[in-house]
Amino acid sequence: MSSQPAPVTFEHLLDGLGIGVAEPRLSWRLPDAAVLQDAYELELDRGGVTYRTGRIASSEQVLIPWPGQPLSSRTNVTVRVRVWTEGTVEPSGWSEPSTVEAGLLDGDDWAAVPVGPAWPEDLDSDRRPARVRRDFSLTAPVLRARLYITAHGLYEAEINGRRVGDDTLSPGWTVYGERLRYYTYDVTGHLTQGANTIGAWLGDGWYRGHIGFDGGYRNLYGTDQSLIAQLEVTHTDGTTTVIATDNSWQAATGPILFSGLYEGETFDARLHDPAWSTPAGAIGGDHHSWTAVSTRTRDPRTLIAPKGAPVRCTQEISPTVITDKGDGRYVLDFGQNLVGRLRITVDGPADTTVVLRHAEVLQDGELATRPLRAATSTDTYILDGSGEQSWEPRFTLHGFRYAEVSGWPGDLAPNAVTARVHHTDMTRTGWFECSDPMINRLHENVVWSMRGNFVDIPTDCPQRDERLGWTGDIQVFTPTASFLYDCAGMLDSWLDDVAVEQLPDGTIPWYVPVIPGGPQWTPIKPGAAWGDVSTLTPWVLYQRFGDLELLRRHFPMGRGWVDLMENLAGPSRLWDTGDQLGDWLDPIAPPDDPAGARTDRYLVATAYFAHSARHLQWSARELGYTDLEARYGRLADEVTEAFHARYVQPDGRMTSDAPTAYSVALAFGLITDADRRQIAGDRLAELVLQDDARIATGFVGTPLICDALTDTGHLDTAYRLLTQTECPSWLYTVSMGATTIWERWDSLRPDGTLNPGGMTSFNHYALGAVADWMHRVVAGLELTSPGYRTLRFRPRPGGGITWAKAQHMTPYGLAAISWELTPSGMSVHITVPEGCQGLVELPGRGPLTVGPGRHHLDTRDLGRTAA
Numbered sequence: 001m002s003s004q005p006a007p008v009t010f011e012h013l014l015d016g017l018g019i020g021v022a023e024p025r026l027s028w029r030l031p032d033a034a035v036l037q038d039a040y041e042l043e044l045d046r047g048g049v050t051y052r053t054g055r056i057a058s059s060e061q062v063l064i065p066w067p068g069q070p071l072s073s074r075t076n077v078t079v080r081v082r083v084w085t086e087g088t089v090e091p092s093g094w095s096e097p098s099t100v101e102a103g104l105l106d107g108d109d110w111a112a113v114p115v116g117p118a119w120p121e122d123l124d125s126d127r128r129p130a131r132v133r134r135d136f137s138l139t140a141p142v143l144r145a146r147l148y149i150t151a152h153g154l155y156e157a158e159i160n161g162r163r164v165g166d167d168t169l170s171p172g173w174t175v176y177g178e179r180l181r182y183y184t185y186d187v188t189g190h191l192t193q194g195a196n197t198i199g200a201w202l203g204d205g206w207y208r209g210h211i212g213f214d215g216g217y218r219n220l221y222g223t224d225q226s227l228i229a230q231l232e233v234t235h236t237d238g239t240t241t242v243i244a245t246d247n248s249w250q251a252a253t254g255p256i257l258f259s260g261l262y263e264g265e266t267f268d269a270r271l272h273d274p275a276w277s278t279p280a281g282a283i284g285g286d287h288h289s290w291t292a293v294s295t296r297t298r299d300p301r302t303l304i305a306p307k308g309a310p311v312r313c314t315q316e317i318s319p320t321v322i323t324d325k326g327d328g329r330y331v332l333d334f335g336q337n338l339v340g341r342l343r344i345t346v347d348g349p350a351d352t353t354v355v356l357r358h359a360e361v362l363q364d365g366e367l368a369t370r371p372l373r374a375a376t377s378t379d380t381y382i383l384d385g386s387g388e389q390s391w392e393p394r395f396t397l398h399g400f401r402y403a404e405v406s407g408w409p410g411d412l413a414p415n416a417v418t419a420r421v422h423h424t425d426m427t428r429t430g431w432f433e434c435s436d437p438m439i440n441r442l443h444e445n446v447v448w449s450m451r452g453n454f455v456d457i458p459t460d461c462p463q464r465d466e467r468l469g470w471t472g473d474i475q476v477f478t479p480t481a482s483f484l485y486d487c488a489g490m491l492d493s494w495l496d497d498v499a500v501e502q503l504p505d506g507t508i509p510w511y512v513p514v515i516p517g518g519p520q521w522t523p524i525k526p527g528a529a530w531g532d533v534s535t536l537t538p539w540v541l542y543q544r545f546g547d548l549e550l551l552r553r554h555f556p557m558g559r560g561w562v563d564l565m566e567n568l569a570g571p572s573r574l575w576d577t578g579d580q581l582g583d584w585l586d587p588i589a590p591p592d593d594p595a596g597a598r599t600d601r602y603l604v605a606t607a608y609f610a611h612s613a614r615h616l617q618w619s620a621r622e623l624g625y626t627d628l629e630a631r632y633g634r635l636a637d638e639v640t641e642a643f644h645a646r647y648v649q650p651d652g653r654m655t656s657d658a659p660t661a662y663s664v665a666l667a668f669g670l671i672t673d674a675d676r677r678q679i680a681g682d683r684l685a686e687l688v689l690q691d692d693a694r695i696a697t698g699f700v701g702t703p704l705i706c707d708a709l710t711d712t713g714h715l716d717t718a719y720r721l722l723t724q725t726e727c728p729s730w731l732y733t734v735s736m737g738a739t740t741i742w743e744r745w746d747s748l749r750p751d752g753t754l755n756p757g758g759m760t761s762f763n764h765y766a767l768g769a770v771a772d773w774m775h776r777v778v779a780g781l782e783l784t785s786p787g788y789r790t791l792r793f794r795p796r797p798g799g800g801i802t803w804a805k806a807q808h809m810t811p812y813g814l815a816a817i818s819w820e821l822t823p824s825g826m827s828v829h830i831t832v833p834e835g836c837q838g839l840v841e842l843p844g845r846g847p848l849t850v851g852p853g854r855h856h857l858d859t860r861d862l863g864r865t866a867a
Contacts, residue, residue, distance in 0.1 A: 003031050003032075003092055003093055004031055004082070004092050004093035004094060004096075005028045005029060005030055005031055005081050005082065005083055005092060005095040006028055006029040007096045007097070007098045008026050008028050008042075008079045008080070008081055008098040009026070009027050009028070009098065010024040010098070010100045011025055011063075011307065011489065012308065012486065012488040012492065013306075013307070013309075013489060014309070014427065016098065016100030017100075017101050017186060018101065018103035018146075018148070018183065018184025018305055018306075019071075019100055019101065019102055019103060020102075020103055020304055020305025020306070021071075021105075022066075022071045022102065022105060023065065023066035023070050023071070024100055025064060025065060025066065025549075026042070026063070026064045026067075026079065026081070027063055027064065027811060028061055028081050028083075028095060029061070029812060029813045029833075029834065030061065030085060030812070030834035031092050031834070032834070033834070033852070033853065034083070034085040034086075034092075034852065035085060035086040035835075035852050036059055036085060036086040036835050037058070037059050037060075037061055037083050037084070037086075037835055038059070038083075039055050039056055039058060039083065039084040040055075040056055040058060040064075040084070041053055041054060041056065041081065041091065042056075042064075042079065042080070042081050043094065044067070044068045044077050044078070044079055045077065045078040045079075045080075045097075046068075046075070046076075046077045047076070051068050053067045053068075055084070059835065061812070062546050062787055062811045063546060063547055063548075063811075071102040071105070072102065073103070073105045073109045074102060074103075074104070074109075074232070075101065075102045076099060076100075076101040076102075077100055078097045078098070078099050079097065079098050079099075079100060080094045080095050080096075080098070081094070081095050082094045101184075103182070103184045103305040104148055104182075104230075104303070104305075107299070107300035107301035107303070110228075110230060110244075110303065111230060111242060112148075112228050112245045112246070113228070113244075113245060113295050113297065113298065114151075114224065114227065114245065114295065114296040114297070114298050115246065115249045115251070116130060116132065116152070116202065116224050116225045116226035116227065116251060116293060116294060116296065117130040117132075117225065117251040117253075117291075117293065117294065118251065118291060118292055118293060118294035119251075119291070121223075123219055123223050126210075126258050127204070127225070128253050128258065129201070129202050129203050129204065129225065129253070129256045129258075129395070130202050130252065131200065131201050131202065131251070131252055131253070131276065132199060132200055132202065132227050132251045132293060133197060133198065133199035133200075133250055133277060134197070134245075134249045135195065135197050136195075136196055136197075136198070136241075136243050137195055137196065138191060138192070138193050138235070138241060140235035140236060140237050140239060141193050141236045141237075142188060142191045142192070142234075142235060143188075143235055143236045144188050144234040145186070145187045145188045145191050145232065146184055146185065146186060146187065146231075146232050147159075147184070147185045147187045147198075147231050147232075148182055148183075148184055148229070148230045148231075148232070149164075149182060149185070149200075149227070149228065149230070150170075150171045150180055150181060150182035150183065150228045151170075151171060151200075151205075151207075151225075151227050151228060152180075152208070152221070152222055152224050152225060152228075152296070153203050153204050153205045153207040153208060153209070153225045153226070154169055154202065154203035154204070154207075154394075154395050155170060155200045155201065155202055155203075155227055155229075156200060156201040156203075156394055156395075157198070157200045157229070158198070158200070159187055159191065159196065159198050159199075159231075159277070160190055160191070160192070160196055160278050160279070161197075161277050161278040162190055164185050164187055164190065165185050166313070167183065167311060167312055167425075168311045168312060168313065168422055169205065169395065169397070169422075169455070169456060170183055170310055172306075172310065172456035172457070173206040173456050173457055173513060174304075174493075174497055174513065175500045175501060175512075175513050175514075176207060176221040176222075176513075177221065178302060179302060179496065179500065180298070180302050180303055180304065181303075181304055181306050182303050182305065183310065184305070191233065195279040197277050197278050197279050197281060198229070198231060198243060199276060199277035200227045200229065201256070203225075203259045203394065203395030204225060204259065204395070205261065205395060206220075206221075206261065206513075207220075207221045207222060207225075208220070208221065208222055208225060209260055210260055210261075210262065210263070211465075211467075211515060212465070212466070212468075212516060212517065213373065213374075213464075213518070214517065214518040216262070216374060217515060217516055220515055224294075226296050227245055227249075228245055228298060228303075229244065229245045230242065230243075230244045231243040245293075246295065247292065247293060247295050249293045250293060251290065251291055251293045251294075252290045252291065253271075254271065254276070255270075255271040255272035256394070256395075259393070259394065259395040259396060260396060261395070261396055261397065261467070262374065262376070262377070262396075262465050262467075263376045263377070263378065263396070264356075264358075264376060264377055264378040264393065264396050265379050265393035265395060265396045266379070266381075266382075267380070267381050267382065267391060267393070268382040269381065269382060269383055269386075269389060269391070270350065270382060270383075272384070306489075306493070307489040307490070307492050307493040307496075308426070308487070308491075308492070308493055309425040309426055309490070310425060310456075311422055311423060311424050311425065311455055311456055312422065312423075312425040313340065313420045313421065314421055314422070314425060314451075315420075316418050316420050317334050317336060317338065317418070317420075318334075318414065318415065318418055318419075319332040319333060319334050319335075319403075320333055320335035321333040321335075322412060322414060323365075324412075328408075329404055329405065329406045330404070330408065330412045331365070331367070331402060331403070331404050331405075332402065332403045332404075332405065332417060333401065333402055334400075334401055334402070334403070334419045335401070336401060337360050337399070337400070337448065337452070337738075337739045337740040337762055337763055338401065338421050338448065338451075338452060339397055339398070339399050339421065339422060339423060339452035339453075339462040339763070340397060340398070340419055340420045340422040341379070341392050341397060341398055341419075341420060341422070342356050342358075342379065342403060342418065342419055342420070343391070343392035343417070343420055344381065344391055344392070344405075345389070345415075345416050345417075346383065346388070346389060346391075346408070346409065347383075347388040348383050348385070348408075348409025348410065349383065349385050349409065350383060350384055351382065351383070351385070352382070352407060352409050353381070353382050353383075353407045354380070354381045354382075354383070354406070354409075355378060355380050355406045355407050356378065356379040356403055356404070357369075357377065357378050357403065357404040357406075358378075358399075358400035358403050358404075358463075359371075359401075359403075359404075360399060360400055360463055360761075360762040361401070361402070362402055363753075367404050368754060370760075371463070371464060371747075371754065371760045371761060372464050373464045373465045373466075373758065374464075374465040375463065375464050375465045377398045377399075377400070377463070379393050379396070383409070392420060397455065398462075399452060399461070399462035399463025399762075399763050400463065401739065403417070403419075421451065423453075423454050424454045424455060424456055424487075426454065426485040426487050426490060427485065427486040427809075429483070429484065429485055429808055429809040429810075430483035430485070430775065430806070430807065430809075431806065431807045432774055432778075432779055432804070432805070432806045433804070433806075434774075434778060434779070434801050434803065434804035434805070435802045435804070436799070436800070438723075438725070438731050438734050438735070439722065439731070439774070439778075439801070441734045441739075442730050442733075442734050442771075443771055443774065444739070445733070445734070445738055445739055445740050445768065446480065446484070446741055446765065446768035446770075446771040447484055448739060448740045448763075449741040449763050449764065449765040449768055450477075450481055450768075453763065453765050454485070454490065455467075456490075457469040457494050457497075457512075457513070458477075458481075458490075458494060460473050460511075460743075460766075461743065461761040462763055463761065463762075463763060464761060468515070469494060469497075469511050469513065470511045470530070471498065471508060471511060471512060471530045471531065471533040472510070472527075472529045472533070472699060472766075474491070474494075474537060475529060475530065475532055475533040475536055475537055476529070476699060476702075476703040476766055476769045477703075477765050477766055477768070477769050478536070478537045478540045479540050479544075479703075479769070480765075480768065480769050480771045480772040480775075482540060482541060482544040482545070483544070483771075483772065483775050483808055486545075486809075488544075488545040488547060488550070491541060492547075492550050495533075495534075495537065495554050495557070497512050497513055498512045498533065498534060499534075499556075501513065501514050502534070502560060502561075503524060505564055505567075506526075506560035506561050506562075506563055506564030507525070507526045507531065507564060508526070508530065508531035508533065508557075509524045510524065510527060525578065525579050526565070526568065526578065527579065527580055527581055528575065528580055528581075528604055528605035528607075528608040529581065529584075529604065529608055529699070529700050530581065531564075532608050534554070534558045534560075534561040534612075535558035535612040535615045535616055535619070536612065536615055538551050538554040538555070538557075538558060538619070539615050539618065539619060542619075542622070542786055543786050544783070544786075544787070544788075545786075545787060545811060546786040546787025546788075546789070546811055548622060548623070548786075551622060552623050555616075555619055555620070555623060555625075558615070558619065559616060559628075561612065562609075562613050562616050562632065562635070565613075566609075566613075566635060569606070569609060569642075572642060573609075573635075573638045573639045573641070573642035574606050574643070575606045575609045576602040576605070576606065576646075577602075580601040580602065580604065581594075581595050581601070581699075582595055582597050582599060582604050582605075582698075582700070583597035583599045583660040583697060583698040583699065583700040583701050584597070584698050584699040585698040585699055585743070585744060585745075586599070586696070586697065586698040586701075587696060587697075587698070587728040587745045587746070589698070591756050591757030591759075592757065592758075594757075597658075597660065597698055598656065598658040598660070598696070599656045599658045599659075599661045599700075599701070600647070600655065600656040600661070603643075603646075603647045603655070603656050603661055603664070604660070604664060604700055606639065606643050606646070606647070607643060607665065607668055607670060609639050610639035610640045610643055610670055611664075611668040613632050613635045613636035613639055614632075614640075614668075614669070616628075616632040616636075617629055617632040617633040617635075617636055640669075640670050640672070643670050644671065644672075647661070647665070648665065648670075648671060648676065648680075651679070652671075652675070652676040652679030652680055652683070653679070653683055654680070654683075657687070658687070659684060659688060659696045659701055659705055660696075660697045660698065660700055660701030662680050663684065663697065663701045663705040663708040664700065664701065664704060666680055666681060666704075666707075666711065666712060667704040667707050667708045667711075677712060678713075681709065681711070681712020682714075684705070684708055684709060684714070685709060685712075685714040685717040688705075688709070688717050688720070688721060689717060689720070692724070692726070693717065693720035693721050693724045693729075694727070694728055694729055695721065695724070695728040695730070696728075699766050699767070702766075702767050702769065702770065703766075703769035703770065705718075705721065706718040706721060706770060706773040706777070709721070710777055710796070715796055715798050716798055718798070719799030719800075719801075720799070722770070722774075722778075723799045723800070727745060727746055727749075727750055728745030728746060729745070730770060732745070733745070733748075736748050736750075740762060740763040741763070741764055741765055741766075741768035742761065742762050742764060742767070743759065743760060743763075743764035743767075745767070747760050747761065747762055748762070775806050775808075777796050778795070778796070778797075778798075778799075778801065779795060779805060779806030779817055779819075780792075780793050780794045780795030780796065780806075780817055780819065781806045781808060781815060781816070781817050787810065787812065788808070788810035788811065788812060788815055788833065789812065789835075789836055789837075790836065790837050790838070790839070791810075791815055791832065791838045792838070792840075792841065793828070793830050793838055793839070793840045793841070794841040795817065795819045795828070795842070796843070797821060797826070802820065802821045803818070803819060803821065804818070804819060805817060805818035805819070806818075807831075810833050812833040812834060812836050813833030813835075814831055815836070815838075816829075816830070816831035817829070817830050817831075822858075825843075825844075825858065825859030825860050826842055826843065826858070826859045827857075827859075828842060828856070828858070828859075829854065829855070829856050830850065830854070830855045830857065831853070831854050831855075832850055832851060832853060832854075832855070833852060836852060837849065837850070837851060837852075838851075840857060842857065842859050844859065845859055
């Protein structure tokens with residue numbers, strides 16, 4: 001057992017290198033078996049100058065304010081902490097040291113300008129990507145080197161023939177005109193005294209590539225493909241060398257003939273010189289004719305450091321089945337719908353062309369590519385005949401379970417093709433398992449859909465010509481996402497872009513970053529459930545991660561949204577005008593009308609108006625904004641009253657006698673009278689059972705219905721919904737072999753045919769929001785105060801499930817529960833994180849408070865023993 005705290009972390013980052021704030025907040029976890037922190041002391045070592053805070057009496061240990069002099073650009077500080085815990089006189093040992101180093105915090109720190117090819121290009125066609133490079137000499141040994149780098153487009157850097165970093169699709173997708181992310185790399189080991197070369201592959205990416213639906217668009221942010229890089233070298237003699245992108249760099253085309261996020265990548269190995277980024281690199285030859293670069297402009301004040309992890313390869317998967325089609329084609333099944341790309345290892349004659357195509361499902365044994373729409377998802381590799389080579393694309397990703405390989409020289413060996421899974425490299429924090437294998441598969445499907453759609457931004461789908469940051473999808477999924485992964489930094493950054501894209505009148509776009517989207521989505525219009533991401537997602541992130549400053553920074557955005565709804569509703573307090581998506585993708589909605597739901601879309605809009613106003617009241621209370629708390633509390637009360645008067649009938653039934661209507665009214669607290677709540681809950685259960693517990697809700701109702709049933713005494717009906725296997729249902733998709741969550745309940749129909757709609761994805765996380773109910777109700781693990789400082793363990797068995805367990809790595813440490821039904825009741829094992837407190841509520845028993853540590857409880861006698 002550890003007698004010292006865990007190492008200090010900074011903000012929501014695992015690595016403090018290149019941090020973008022001058023006063024990063026600090027977090028740590030207590031030593032094993034500690035009950036509660038009484039005090040702490042921090043030590044900051046700044047280049048050999050040590051500062052200690054002295055003993056600070058406080059139980060706080062998450063996101064503690066920076067205690068010393070603010071960081072300046074490039075400043076490097078080593079931090080340690082020790083703590084005094086309840087019942088101890090002496091402090092713990094010091095934590096292992098952690099280092100934080102500021103990036104470039106001021107626009108004036110940047111000497112680099114964007115550089116790229118100067119040759120003429122047809123801006124309306126596919127353009128061949130460029131590479132840029134520069135040779136330089138270092139006259140003294142290297143002590144330390146940092147590379148600060150970004151691009152108009154995408155980059156992958158090399159120094160002296162060695163790849164820099166292991167991230168993918170950097171710098172990611174932000175609202176580039178306002179916020180362009182840069183990354184910081186420690187490249188000390190890449191450099192040598194004497195001759196050196198730095199270079200970078202460039203790709204169009206989201207910046208100027210072909211993206212969007214309805215035919216898509218090019219050049220949305222600019223027409224140039226440019227690198228912005230600043231290599232800063234500190235020598236052992238104290239001197240420095242700065243190599244920044246300027247007009248001394250050179251550009252040339254490379255072996256990538258084409259690269260598109262949707263279309264895929266074509267690589268001609270015959271044109272590749274592996275030494276291109278070394279001092280010995282070949283300069284001559286038609287295809288390596290290096291020419292002067294063109295310099296562009298970029299306001300350096302728009303360059304920002306990352307708040308979360310980059311996209312990386314996180315897993316490799318081999319094919320489970322390889323089918324030889326007998327005509328030179330092989331179809332590979334990887335057994336899992338995933339997001340990433342293929343790495344091939346191949347040897348064959350020069351000019352051999354290997355083509356890789358991708359799809360999520362098969363139809364009649366062939367790739368079903370119709371759901372991809374215009375995303376051709378095809379990678380091509382042309383061999384140079386020099387022997388065995390390994391290759392994977394650089395600047396594209398595909399959503400697929402199946403791949404077709406054609407043109408392969410000889411027989412395809414099972415180990416010759418590997419699927420490499422890519423997503424934002426968040427830390428996994430949540431796990432769930434129970435006695436029902438189908439429910440376990442459903443939960444795994446949720447995890448895989450989150451992985452596939454958290455690719456720098458939270459997207460709706462990863463495979464077709466769309467892949468946009470839809471605000472409504474993440475609004476309903478944030479509670480699930482924040483249990484499964486530490487996504488605070490990533491979503492905080494994305495919310496910054498939501499605020500940038502918010503219109504002056506308060507409208508929140510349907511998706512962020514905003515791109516043109518045809519007449520339904522452009523110009524931007526306010527829509528309930530989607531715009532409410534501005535109030536609800538910051539609140540959930542505050543609750544899950546304990547970050548009050550995150551809530552504070554995004555409060556103005558939420559306030560603008562609620563004020564807009566107030567203006568739209570007017571004195572009636574009913575938002576009953578304008579375009580609304582309502583309960584999007586209700587199962588009865590026709591394939592060509594996803595908004596055609598059984599619930600009145602204005603009922604949904606007014607319900608969300610009340611819900612967001614209430615959350616703004618709660619946010620104001622947490623932030624100490626007393627006047628605003630009162631104002632938005634009154635507004636929430638008024639909207640609730642108006643909702644009740646318009647949509648709840650005297651007999652307790654809703655004007656829309658549909659499951660989603662009852663679910664939003666109950667889950668949002670819009671029926672306050674206890675008797676009428678029960679009537680509404682009873683009617684909801686009746687509606688569910690009338691259709692034998694098949695799903696009758698869309699994006700709005702599905703995340704809420706199980707809670708609405710549970711809270712009104714219909715837990716058994718909620719379990720009926722969860723365990724139904726007939727279409728439409730969660731387990732229907734599992735029974736059909738799904739390994740991710742589908743966009744439509746019947747994306748694949750019972751007869752094995754694809755849904756005919758033009759909007760049919762097999763990897764959409766929104767309908768997987770039920771996993772949050774599974775964590776809280778089936779397993780019984782939920783927070784009761786921000787950051788899980790206090791927790792409730794309240795399992796509510798049902799559905800024939802005989803055991804369940806969940807774990808979550810909270811900001812304070814591991815919280816866990818496992819329970820099993822026994823002949824005499826229930827046996828439960830609980831873990832409470834150090835510094836936290838748990839409330840245990842078992843079926844048929846009164847509440848019991850437990851402190852940090854592991855506990856075993858049995859409902860026979862509630863005897864408690866430390867494990």
